Amino acid sequence: MRFLIIGDVIGRTGRKALKEFLPSLIDQEKPDFIIANGENAAGGFGITKKVFDELISLGIDVITSGNHIWDKKEIVQFIDQEERLLRPANYPPSALGRGYGIYKKKDKKIAVINIMGRVFMGIPLDCPFRTFDEIYERIKDSVDYIIVDLHAEATSEKMAFGYYVDGRADIVFGTHSHVPTADEQILPKGTAYITDVGLTGAVHSVIGMKIEQPIQKFLTGMPIKYDVATGGYLFHGLLVEKDEKKTEIRRIKIKKE
Numbered sequence: 267m268r269f270l271i272i273g274d275v276i277g278r279t280g281r282k283a284l285k286e287f288l289p290s291l292i293d294q295e296k297p298d299f300i301i302a303n304g305e306n307a308a309g310g311f312g313i314t315k316k317v318f319d320e321l322i323s324l325g326i327d328v329i330t331s332g333n334h335i336w337d338k339k340e341i342v343q344f345i346d347q348e349e350r351l352l353r354p355a356n357y358p359p360s361a362l363g364r365g366y367g368i369y370k371k372k373d374k375k376i377a378v379i380n381i382m383g384r385v386f387m388g389i390p391l392d393c394p395f396r397t398f399d400e401i402y403e404r405i406k407d408s409v410d411y412i413i414v415d416l417h418a419e420a421t422s423e424k425m426a427f428g429y430y431v432d433g434r435a436d437i438v439f440g441t442h443s444h445v446p447t448a449d450e451q452i453l454p455k456g457t458a459y460i461t462d463v464g465l466t467g468a469v470h471s472v473i474g475m476k477i478e479q480p481i482q483k484f485l486t487g488m489p490i491k492y493d494v495a496t497g498g499y500l501f502h503g504l505l506v507e508k509d510e511k512k513t514e515i516r517r518i519k520i521k522k523e
């Protein structure tokens with residue numbers, strides 16, 4: 267199976283990059299299954315039904331998220347109805363939505379699990395490590411592939427998690443920092459791993475947002491509203507090919523200034 271993974275898609279600019287680059291990438295690389303993190307897909311904060319449908323119409327199979335999942339009010343109206351939309355599994359059990367799903371493609375059962383880190387995230391969630399253990403025990407005998415979007419800030423937490431689940435998950439990809447890391451690798455027990463896939467969004471931006479606004483925030487210490495940056499755009503992705511014989515991992519970067 268060939269998996270194409272896309273990190274945080276940032277607003278209209280990110281969606282424009284997807285529309286421009288994804289069709290030819292699908293043609294060339296022929297992925298069997300595509301996952302994208304959509305927590306910033308609508309105006310940089312959250313996701314709406316319309317934007318969800320737009321991403322799915324581009325051929326994306328599952329949309330993961332993170333701390334921004336609740337930012338658009340309408341999410342509570344549709345998250346329970348959308349099996350292809352995930353929120354972190356380590357939210358309290360009473361939270362709306364689901365933290366993982368099992369999807370069928372090419373006669374294979376693929377589990378996608380969305381988990382959020384706790385370091386520098388400011389949200390009191392359950393332990394990401396034990397959350398994985400619980401879900402793993404529940405699903406391990408009934409799926410062919412297990413893929414984790416670990417939505418976290420600290421590189422150390424993500425790497426520790428990668429090694430913790432090595433050999434149990436097939437792919438662990440990090441999201442949330444919006445900055446890609448160059449550490450894609452196959453861990454000793456076979457898990458394909460990257461600390462962060464990086465954003466799909468504006469080239470000249472601060473993590474996808476208009477440059478002046480975060481600068482003002484740092485200069486003044488005051489809360490400043492952020493808007494999605496426009497202009498040239500960038501696509502960051504990860505391709506993982508995995509079967510009984512081999513695992514391959516490759517980063518993709520496409521840019522249009």
Ligand SMILES: [Fe+2]
Pocket residue numbers: 274305306332334442443444
């Ligand atoms: Fe994000």
Ligand SMILES: [Fe+2]
Pocket residue numbers: 305332333334417441442
């Ligand atoms: Fe995030």
